[in-house]
Structures are given as C-alpha cells and as structure tokens.
Amino acid sequence: MTAGHTGHVAGPYLERRRADWAELAASAPMTLDSATLLRLRGLSDPTSLTDVREVYLPLTGLLSRYVRYTGELHAATNGFLQLSSARTPFVIGVAGSVAVGKSTTARLLRELLAAWPEHPRVELVTTDGFLFPNAELERRGLMHRKGFPESYDRRALLRFVMDVKSGAEAVSAPVYSHLVYDIVPDARVQVQRPDILIVEGLNVLQPARVRADGTTGLAVSDFFDFSVYVDADPSDVRRWYVSRFLSLRDTAFRDPRSYFSRFADLTPDEAVARAESLWDTINGPNLATNILPTRGRATTILRKGPDHRVEWVRIRKV
Ligand SMILES: Nc1ncnc2c1ncn2[C@@H]1O[C@H](COP(=O)(O)OP(=O)(O)O)[C@@H](O)[C@H]1O
Ligand SMILES: CC(C)(COP(=O)(O)O)[C@@H](O)C(=O)NCCC(=O)O
Numbered sequence: 001m002t003a004g005h006t007g008h009v010a011g012p013y014l015e016r017r018r019a020d021w022a023e024l025a026a027s028a029p030m031t032l033d034s035a036t037l038l039r040l041r042g043l044s045d046p047t048s049l050t051d052v053r054e055v056y057l058p059l060t061g062l063l064s065r066y067v068r069y070t071g072e073l074h075a076a077t078n079g080f081l082q083l084s085s086a087r088t089p090f091v092i093g094v095a096g097s098v099a100v101g102k103s104t105t106a107r108l109l110r111e112l113l114a115a116w117p118e119h120p121r122v123e124l125v126t127t128d129g130f131l132f133p134n135a136e137l138e139r140r141g142l143m144h145r146k147g148f149p150e151s152y153d154r155r156a157l158l159r160f161v162m163d164v165k166s167g168a169e170a171v172s173a174p175v176y177s178h179l180v181y182d183i184v185p186d187a188r189v190q191v192q193r194p195d196i197l198i199v200e201g202l203n204v205l206q207p208a209r210v211r212a213d214g215t216t217g218l219a220v221s222d223f224f225d226f227s228v229y230v231d232a233d234p235s236d237v238r239r240w241y242v243s244r245f246l247s248l249r250d251t252a253f254r255d256p257r258s259y260f261s262r263f264a265d266l267t268p269d270e271a272v273a274r275a276e277s278l279w280d281t282i283n284g285p286n287l288a289t290n291i292l293p294t295r296g297r298a299t300t301i302l303r304k305g306p307d308h309r310v311e312w313v314r315i316r317k318v
Helices: 020-025 036-040 049-081 102-114 132-141 154-165 234-250 268-297
Strands: 008-009 013-017 092-094 123-126 171-177 182-191 197-198 225-232 301-305 312-314
Touching: 008 020, 013 020, 013 036, 020 049, 036 102, 036 171, 036 268, 049 092, 049 102, 049 301, 049 312, 092 102, 092 154, 092 268, 092 312, 102 123, 102 197, 102 225, 123 182, 234 268
Parallel strands: 092 197, 092 225, 123 197, 225 301
Antiparallel strands: 008 013, 013 312, 171 182, 301 312
16 A cells, blocks of 8 residues: 555445555554453454554554544634633444444454553443343333343433543443343443543444434534444354354353353254244344344444455545
8 A cells, every 4th residue: 555545435334455555653662561462352252463563553553543633623622712611521432233342343343452652541431231130121021122122221321421521520320231132230331531431332423313303413423523333244144143152151151140041951953942942032123123224334344254354444434
C-alpha cells in the first residue's frame, strides 16, 4: 500500500484488506503479552498475538485519533461557548452476534487503550446486565427470546449511557451471570467518570424504537463516539456457537450452579443437537432480524473468516 492510496470504496465505508490494515501499525509497540491474551480471550476464541498486532493495534491507532480529535472538538466548543465544562467519557460501542467474539474484542480494546502512554482510565460494561431478570422474562413470555431487543430494560440502559455522557460523577449498572443464566441480585458495577467507556452487547447499535404515536426517542448509539461491529458469515458463527457449547459442556456446565448443568451429561450428538436448536430458535433469528441490520450503523466493521481470523476492515468515511 502506498501513501495516498484511496482504499477500496464500499459505499460510506473505506475497506482495507488485512495485510494493508496490519501495515498501519507495523512499528507500533506491542503492549500485550501472551499471558494477558490468554486471560482476556473468550472460551474457544483462537485470537492470537499476531491478530492483536495485525488487527487490534491498527484499530487502537485509529481510535487514538478519534479520541484526540474529539478532545480538540470539546476544547473548541468550550472556547466558542465561553465555557469551561469538563470533557465527558469517550464512549465506544462493540456489537455483533452471540458467539462472534465481541467480548474478546472489547476486552482487548480495554487493555490496549489503557496501555496508551497517557494511561487513560478505561471501563467496560456489557449490556447483559440490562437483561430483565428471568422472573420478569417469564412474566413477559420472553424466556426464549433472551438477547432480543425486548428482553432488555432498554430504558435503564439508555439512562445509564446518557448519565455517563452527561458527565455524571458515578453511574452503576446491574450484573448478569452467564453461569446462573440470570441477573445477580444486588450486584452493581460502578463507572466513575472514566476517560473511555466501552459498551459491549448484541443490540448496542439498535436504532431508537418507534413509539405508538409514531415518534421516535433516543437510542444508546446516539451517545457513541465510535463503534465496532464484529462480523462473520452467520453459518460460521453457528458453527462457533455449537463448538463453544461443546467446550462449555466440559467446563462451565459441570458447575452445579450452572443453569445448563442439565446439559453436562448429554452425549456429544445430543449436545450438538441441543446447541443447534438453541441457535436456530433464538440466536440465529436474533442475528438475522435484529443484529445484522445494524451493521451499517457502525464506525468500523471487523470481518472474520471461517477460522475467526479478521480478513478485512471497513471504516466509515469521515
Ligand atoms: N452458558 C454459558 N456459560 C458460561 N459462559 C458462557 C455461556 N455462554 C457464553 N458464555 C461466555 O460469555 C461471554 C459472552 O458470550 P457471547 O454473548 O456469546 O458473546 P461473544 O462470543 O461475542 O463474546 C463469552 O466469553 C462466553 O465464553
Ligand atoms: C447474555 C446474552 C443475551 C448476550 O448478552 P449481551 O451482553 O450481548 O447483551 C447471550 O449470551 C445469551 O445468553 N443468549 C441466550 C441464548 C443462549 O443461551 O444461547
């Protein structure tokens, strides 16, 4: 790639094949070691240090520009308005399907951003904390729609992000346990004016809902300064979901507290059939109907191939 290269044009996006993208941070210092990567990686996620270097370091290089220029915009706006208001946290949304690797992406970003020379305080919140508790999902007939937009307390999630972006001193979010498959009673995660907040979840790029009277309100994505959509072919994500389910069967499902402990003794064939059915009735339809249609709202799309490897990156034109 030569300087001044216009990049492959994809509508409102610029596209970089992985090799060209990797070059953008070829000389950037590597701030993550293999032990940290192992700790951050989701179950069955093969993201390697080479992936961190070639995909995530260039992404943080781009992000550092966004953060810096947003700070300059804040200062310029303050100057014009003759104010001395403090800057609010820079909010990054990370979206994508169940089992696509959003958590690994979000945790890598947190680690890499926190390692910048200015050592910003970076917090990460996942939207599963805003799912309605199982008892409420049962009441609403939504137990088989966990992860669909209507299974979340969207008003509370919007309030949380708005409060952060309003500059509130301390904001808290509820906590979800994958193990128990429910909201953890009385647990909260505190967010105290970080420099950067990452909000990760299936539906963070959803547009605002249309009200009964035909008007629309606000959506959490209205408060994002940057967003990443982790993308892959749905048939690949289905395969990753099934293989992760098999790994969970040998690990988390063995824990007696696990909601899925009843699946720990399934034969491998039965476990595959169960995972495929969960995918085909819940997560696949949610991806097709609600999540994938939000992809074009992201600032950046990371597109993975069948082996989880990011093959190309699209960046919204500025
Ligand atoms: N039933 C489960 N029991 C324990 N951990 C789980 C279970 N399902 C998912 N997880 C873990 O929860 C995290 C989030 O998973 P998910 O929402 O599918 O998003 P993604 O795979 O895109 O990060 C992952 O780290 C995954 O390993
Ligand atoms: C908890 C989730 C809805 C994801 O929540 P997110 O943090 O992305 O909002 C999802 O991982 C999940 O558990 N879905 C339910 C269907 C299933 O068990 O596969």
